[in-house]
Amino acid sequence: MSQATRVVRNLYRDSVSLMQLSASLGKMSGVEQASVVMATPANVNLLREARFIDGEIAAGPNDLLIVLRGRSDAELGAAMESAEKALNDVPRSHAEEESAGAMAPKSIEMALSAAPAANFALISTPGEYAAAEAMKALRLGLNVMLFSDNVSLEDEIALKRLARERELLVMGPDCGTAIINGVPLAFANVVRRGAIGCIGASGTGLQQVTCLIDRLGLGISQAIGTGSHDLHKSVGGITMLQSIAALARDPETAVLVLISKPPAPEVAQKVLAAASKSGKPVVVNFIGADASAVQGKHLFPVTTLEEAASAAVALARGRRPTTPRVPANGAIAVRLLPTQRYIRGLYSGGTFCYEASLLLGRMLGDATARVWSNTPVVKDDALPDVWHSREHTIIDLGDDLFTRGRPHPMIDHRLRNERLLSEADDPEVAVILFDIVLGFGAHPNPAGEIVTAIGAAQARATKKKRQIAFVGFVCGTPADPQNLERQESTLRAAGVQLAPSNAAAVRLAASMIARKGAARTSRKVAVTR
């Protein structure tokens, strides 16, 4: 095993460019792991914790750090060379091309003097610097989307209070997606414009609801992300409350959807009161909360993202929402052995993982059946070793535990593919459940990435005279760069059983297990969805 480390001084590149570079280096011959990061204290620590480096690294936050591990020095040398070539090869930014000779802006203030009409700052710097950039943006009169995570609660509160005082909006921190005035921001999907305004504390939750609304034929007026801590007691839902008020006034918005994990009770009360006061129908999905807790005029509680979308669409069409019926879509045959009893969920979206754990726990309907996870619904179900599944396991591969020193699974599928193969080797596994997330920022062909692993897994299982059911869903739209239909047909061709939503996929997976349990002697199970 060889290792190579290089520091490139005073070269700053953004995290997505670096992830893409890491991913492409990781695919080079003889390279087992590749990590290209800015040498911030946080990044260096992560690499150290992942035992990717040891000892001190003489590099600072403005220096770029390349760490490679692999078979031989020669192969790592070649990879290092290609890394440096790629880093030197960065295309000139648009701004530079547009006015050759003019300097690309280096501060928000400088950008504002070039573009005085700017009204919005999208901030995706490393977390330790994000709050300062957001503070500057607010002071300069800009609304803010903080894509960055690792911003302290204290900073979040200070930023949001300042924003409220100045009648500006702060989305985030940790806000992965938003659609403002029809413009997709960060990891957003291309959805129709329409009359439904969504406000969500969860990025993938917002993506799912907006995409399902699109699938149901309607569109979005605004999709506002609040960041995952907004409904924390100490933040008090500042962004959610501002957004509800703004959408209440917005003439384009007829129906509101709120998506969040259950807020602190006093915050929930304020949010629901504001929602009720909006005068517009408001669909409320406090994921995992008791729907009966949501009461008030104009409020429509739902329990899944799928229901949130369908309720909003019904209300926008002037109908009362009904619980979506599970359409019977024909039977699909899967051969399961009696020993194959468990579902393994391999998720790239955190909210999908959480919703799946929750729904599966309810659907199994067996007090003794547990759903293990690295992000469990109840603490007791925390997976003791996140690298090894047991019984029913639903994991979020986007969790920090898995992304240390490597790119997020929405960009780089290697980790999930490896995990998928090892799950398939487990003779107790019946169903492998997964999400595919489309949209800007996601992998250009995620279905293509996973079907190679599925093919390999099926081949290995067949040798052991087993079949595995692969159940998935695609969160996306036909207008997304990856194209929903193309992604779905790739998956279908690989034998994946597709559901239109996460909730439907979980139902489908659960029904396979349930049917199997009901007919223990049957060798062939017909399932419907």
Added chain:
Amino acid sequence: MKNLLGQPLHVINIGIASFSEPIRAAGAGVTQLDWAPPAQGDRALGDSLARLVRHSQVDEANEQAFAAYAAASPVLEGIGIARDCLPGMKDRMILHAGPPISWERMCGPMQGAIVGALLYEGWAADAARARSMAAAGDIAFAPCHHHNAVGPMAGIVSPSMPVWIVRNAQSGNVAFSNMNEGLGKVLRFGANGPEVIERLHWMRQVLAPALQAGLKVLGPLELKPLIAQALHMGDEVHNRNAAASGLLFKKLVPALLGSGAPTADIAAVAGFIAGNDHFFLNVSMAACKAMLDAAADIPGSSMVTAMCRNGVDFAIRLSGTGAQWFTTPAPVVNGLYFPGYSIADAAPDLGDSAITETAGLGGFAMAAAPAIVKFVGGTAQDAVANTMAMTHITLGRNSGFTLPALNFGGTPAGIDARKVVDTGILPVINTGIAHRKAGIGQIGAGVTRAPLACFTNAIAALARQVSV
């Protein structure tokens, strides 16, 4: 949310560059930042800086400071003797360039120049004695800036040296500078041989009285129009003073001839001035100092009022923090070296002459001086680019100093330390390079940058001063 929903969206994208594309594709405006962590990733400083951006107290103080600088009207009043006219100048005192420094830490050229000054003053009989006096603490050393003065390179001013007197007619403050000796073996590069000392005596005994008599005839000479004219003639009045020296010469010679000074002296003085293209530099520096002192001491202001170097340290002052120096090691200039010399021979950056850049001249007015861009290692385009880059770290443009190459736009002036730290764009300085050994003289020239650490330290101090 008064300016978001239903309004045209224009996004400033900070961080992941690929986020720009979908925004642009959706028809919204997007401006991509070429971002790197400010202050070399010093997070606490970055947080302080963020709270100073669009800070009303700072903005108002800066407006006031810049207005005072812009309104200043430096006038050449005459020539005096340092001991008589420099405030606080004491008997056994020697002033030097840059921030305070002890004898032991001084660079070679500065020590050499101080030895020369001791010989010139007659305090020491020889160089060895001069060194031991300096080392023994018999001489008080102080920065020129502490006595309203500036001096190029070593910047040595001793009590009996003649100094230029420049008054800001607008607010009455006065600034001083020593007189330029020419090139070659000169005190400011640390030379202290007999011909150097002899020249210094001649400057006091002949040059200064003649010029003083001439200036009496001429009356107070307004320097801003003269500098403005020189900018239109290819000077940036730091590293190129050929035009300004010529303009001054044109004013002085008729006045000298009418002054009643001895003809032989007038001939010698005229010959001396005509032979030195840098003669005006020291006048330019005093004028800049007079303009910037007008902007000093306004609480809360982040405007830089001085940048200077002593060959060891680089330092700046902010208006808001008054006399406090923010100091960091001076860089060695990676410039063009005369044949036979290299960066290994160079002393770190030296001299008070960066006062010109602080005032929006020198490197900030590089667009005016394409003739010397090769000398400092660049192209005519670089010259314009350098000036344009400085517009991003300054509070305004000096409409008194216009640049033909920029369509007669004013020079960028009034460095805002906040903007320096926020953008990472460092003030550009045109400079000569001294040999690190005393007395060898100038060995090159180039463009250098003021080091970031001065500005981050200054911002930290300002953040403590104003409530953030």
